[in-house]
Amino acid sequence: MDVKKEKELRDAEAMAEKNILLTGIEKFLNWGRVHSFWPASFGLACCAIEMASSGNPRYDLSRFGYEVFQASPRQADLMIVAGTLTRKMAPVARRIYDQMPEPKWAIAMGNCACSGGPFADSYAVVPGADSIIPIDVYIPGCPPRPESLIFGMLQLKQKIQNPTKARLIKYGK
């Protein structure tokens, strides 16, 4: 096999890996997705109060188009695990997450949802929501201010817009 043909084949392989055919559509869809996360209105503890106040006129989450909190998980794109996840609530939270249609994302809001927070060694609390739900963005704080939540959602936007970068950060080269 001559060198030129081999190079062509390798290029085609690389192109197929990059999914060159659908990349335009994927980018377009991602553009739509990042500009309208509709969170499920699902609050667990005090962080939910901060989540609610981030939708208020003072912080105004709606500037980014994210203020449409949906009552039914079937119509939501984003789950904000806002607060302490107890062992009793964990199956319910997982079920609500499973009821959401793909593509879906989850944010762990507050120390309790990130790692169990002050209740990390309690027998009643799940130490970190990521043991039952795949979390995309962790927001520390007890509770995090509304600005932090908005910043976290914007970080999620960055993550969705740059899938290659996100994969590199997670898995290395």
Added chain:
Amino acid sequence: MDALNNLFVNIAAAIRGLFADSHSFSADLTINIIAFIILFLIMVVAALFLSLVERKFAHWVSQRSGPNRLGPHGWFQFIADAVKMLGKEDITPANVDKFFFKMAPMMLVGVTLMVFGVIPFGKGMVAIDLDLGIFYFFAISSLSTLAMLMAGWASNNKYSLLGGLRAVAQMISYEIPLLFSLLGVIMITQTFNLSAIIEAQETIPFVFLQPLAFIIYLIAGIAETNRAPFDQIQGEQEIVAGPFTEYSGLRWGLFMLAEYGNVVATSAIAVTMFLGGWYGPGFLPGWLWFILKIWLVIFLMMWIRWTFVRMRIDHLMHFAWKILLPLALVNIFLTGIGIYVYELLIARIGG
């Protein structure tokens, strides 16, 4: 101005002129297909745009900026929402009645689209010039109740079923004052044809002759389109999202499309029956006046939506049967007396 006024009528005539016989079957078919496509586009674009206008209006009411990151002042937000909805997973839960589950949103959109067929957007600009126009509007729009119940029943979910039953109770109750409020206008004009009703308002819009009927129509119309303060069928606190609970992605989008399409249709009928349709000061073409008046009524409905809180379900039913219906009957009675006196005067004076 005359050319601008008759712009669409002339275009239709030009298309008809392409055929050998301008009233043959194929010419009619072509015009009908074009009218259907245009009406469909009007409904879809108006519904998408209204979803953003509503959010903007909500933010204006609560004194904040609203969506302002995408495009100039956030006016491209609805495109992102629509694109996102196109890319969502379409879930059909395991235990639903699959045929009716998939049928319900399509039926609701179809019913809404059928209402648009009789709306006269300008002089001669009506897709189907029915003699029974307003009768057709009522017959078709009451079918949307069936679609709601279908969605609620087929979802196999207690919240959906409760929402569907609420929809039936509410929409059937409010249909009666809605219908009775328009009888006064029909008594004056002696016709069911929407274009003829608008032509009867050349001197004075009926909102001045029938102010009570207009208010009753507006209230009952808001209840018919299931918007706050009458949105019990999707009250988040009690029944998750009413009949729409199990719908995801584009199917739920169809429900939203139908809701906003219904808002436009109800406003268009309000403009036709009460606000003088395409008549207005001569510096704008008639069809533009019609559209501007529709927007006026829509803004009124949004204003009411973002001002009042949700009513309790029993208060809602009491309001329909004990207040609106008697008032509508009083309006019919007064209109009858008015017409009688008017005819007596005409006979005496010799008009």
